[in-house]
Amino acid sequence: MLDHETARTRVLEAAEELFYGRGVQAVGMDAVRHASGVSLKRLYQLFPSKEELVLEFLRQRDARWQRALADHVDARPTPEERITAVFDWLHTWFSDPGYRGCAFINSFGELGAVSPEVAEEARHHKKTFHDYLAGLVAAAGRPAGLAGQLALLAEGAITTAAIFGTPEPAHQARDAALLLLRTPASTRNATPSSA
Known part of the structure; x- marks a missing residue:
């Protein structure tokens, strides 16, 4: 036994x-x-219950995912390289033959409306990731608002890679992140004037 x-x-x-x-x-x-x-x-x-099994699956996946990301990113020597390394890590993840997108987005889509606990695990995972990006942005001495922009790039790449079955969105998001890093904050946060 x-x-x-x-x-x-x-x-x-x-x-x-x-x-x-x-x-x-x-x-x-x-x-x-x-x-x-x-x-x-x-x-x-x-x-x-099945829900308890689903919640533990999500908790364990969250811990493993966050740790793998940090191990990859934290090995880079400069703050800017750590930011772009997030997208390099995403490319590696998307290249896995078993990649089916984000388990948290998938679970939220399936159960978020009927299971507040599953919805909360998905929110926790995303908040932890976004907080990690905010830490990278702060360490690079960049404006706090950049973290949200990088998070949207990463989240969009995660979903797009799953839908189209290609890791290329990680490179596209990395290129966009590099543009954001090179753009002065005053230009990036400016709102277009109305005509």
Whole structure:
């Protein structure tokens, strides 16, 4: 018999592969049971509801995703290089053959309207990412508003890469980020005058 931690790990690994690969609503607990090799009774002892399993899948994915991004970006020597490294990391992620977009956007789209907890996990993930970008912008001595602009570029690239099945949006977003970094803040934040 599997010990608690081994059984939990197997269930979460199976759930991640299935939920991310097929979508949360398309996958039942029986599919997770089958893929994990953990009995249905034991599965429900570990996760009394599918929603609890989905939430833990999202929490673990968030921690892993944020850590992988930071490991890649923080290795760059200058603050500006760290900002553009975000988009290089996104390109690597988009190039993975199993890339299906953002698990948080996908889960929010499927369950956000009916599960406040799933919606909150998605918001938490996005806020953490945006806060990370804000830290990079501050470390580079750039105006705080740049962080929101970079976040929109990254989020757009994440969605576009999934829809079109190509990593190229990461390079396009990186080029746009470089333009923003080169544009004086007074020009970038100016509002167009009305005619």
